[in-house]
Amino acid sequence: DAGVIQSPRHEVTEMGQEVTLRCKPISGHNSLFWYRQTMMRGLELLIYFNNNVPIDDSGMPEDRFSAKMPNASFSTLKIQPSEPRDSAVYFCASTPDRGRSGELFFGEGSRLTVL
């Protein structure tokens, strides 16, 4: 079975450019999470969706960040305009039971570098 699929795996861009990260959760999973990981701050929850509906976006750092989940098999995280401090690894994760089992299935991450 395919796991969580993220793209791109690596992106290098210049400050001010728009960045779009993509995620395909595991089929049948009803919750999707976006995390950001840096050395300084560890793994931070940005936003999560249940049944395609955004439930909590309190972790989104500012208005430059937006996330959508138009259907059960696709989500995007967009940064516009990007800044050097956005450089991080962005993980998407999904889970089948709103997290009751405790197992989040992570994608391999999108490593973003903003110059």
Place this chain on the structure above:
Amino acid sequence: RKEVEQDPGPFNVPEGATVAFNCTYSNSASQSFFWYRQDCRKEPKLLMSVYSSGNEDGRFTAQLNRASQYISLLIRDSKLSDSATYLCVVNSANFNKFYFGSGTKLNVKP
């Protein structure tokens, strides 16, 4: 105050050693607790859940102390392959939010 706090380490131990990690959490209403493992430049993966009565999975033992709000992980007979970062994870009262600690790095040396 962070939801979950861990000693970042690193813990440098020889093969065969026993090593223990602790983490503390701030929300007394937290419902469930886990340890994840993250290898260098890889995604986190579930290692084991942590139950109130304590639980064991081979060389790994996890314990929860609700009164003191801390979670522990004990690794016996360390292997080189145990070298990784171990993340303490706490699930919120309504199961929807997973809070990750910053991780404890373990280096097992030959």
